[in-house]
Amino acid sequence: MRHLLTLFDLTTDELKSILATACHLKGELRAGLRPPILDRYTLALLFEKPSLRTRVSFETGMTQLGGNSLFLGEDVGWGKRESPSDFTNVLGQFVDAVACRAKSHDRVEQLASFNAMPVINSLTDLSHPCQAIADVLTIQEAFGSLEGRHLVFVGDGNNVSRSLALACAMLGLRFTLACPEGYELDDEWLGRIKERYPDANLRQVTNPKEAVKEADAIYTDVWTSMGQEAESKIRRKAFADYQLNEELMASAPSTARVLHCLPAVRGEEITDDVIDGPQSDVINQAGNRMHAQKALLVFLLRPEWIQENVTTK
Secondary structure, eight states: OOSSSSSSGGGGHHHHHHHHHHHHHHHHHHHHOOOOOOTTTTEEEESSSSSSSSHHHHHHHHHHHOEHHHHHHHGTTTTTTTTTHHHHHHHHHEEEEEEEEOSSSHHHHHHHOSSSOOOOEEOOSSOOOHHHHHHHHHHHHHHHOOTEEEEEESOSSSSSHHHHHHHHHHHTTTTEEEOOOOSSSSHHHHHHHHHOOOOOEEESOOHHHHHGGGOOOEEOSSSSTTTTTHHHHHHHTTTGGBBBBBHHTTTOOTTEEEEEOOOOOOOTTHHHHHTSSBBHHHHHEEEHHHHHHHHHHHHHHHHHHHHHOOOOO
16 A cells, blocks of 8 residues: 655656656546546545645546545544544545645654555645645646756745655756745755755755746745744744745746745735746646646556556656
8 A cells, every 4th residue: 555645655756657647647638538547436635724726636636537535624523533543444444545634744644554545645744745746747847858957946944845855856856945044944854855865956045046047947835834823923024035026036047937836925925927927837837736636646546557558758
């Protein structure tokens, strides 16, 4: 049984296979084809946090694959009304996989520990692997290839930037985080990346204008994530010079693409003229969540279909 709690759970070849499958399925959808690869499969969506893109993309993706999804909110009593083992093992009797959006990464690790069904991390405080897969898919579409590309993240060393740094290490992209002192990627995460991928090209700098000079993609995210609301005033002050605006874009190549995982606080981490501008791939990036997650579901539940139908080289 396979789980996806972080991208460390995949090999580079497996990640490339998922990307190739996402491209294949996206192409088929554009051609009006919706092969029922997961006919009569059921995905549970176990969410402790609110969601737009994650919930709708998983639910719609399962429908397009011929399957079904169930949304499970706080009313199901996960870890409250029933013990974690009873809850998880019973759920595993009913569904084929679960996508979990949890407040703490420990929660998805606990779910996976029972091996009752494949567990997908659809967001935790540590990692957001589904988002990162969609992001590199978007960069690949923008440039035709990921080889030699440079992704610059302007903002916090949070769950999204952690996952992107790892994805870049796996796929051979350069990754630069431009952030204020004290908001860098943690040493433990960087150490794990370097141990697995010693040739990874990862940098952390404090000067955003310097960081974006050779960027192919410039990415930002909210300065205050869910659960950090008490830090909002401090964070707005710390990140004041890290706004993705026309002035910062003027330091980047004219070919650079703009990315944001949404929701955005317009006028804070990014301005309207940039997120809505001609260099923005933000809407396509959001749409790619569904295609990436469809590919991930097929990879976990029907890997033989990929071997038979998708060219991954």
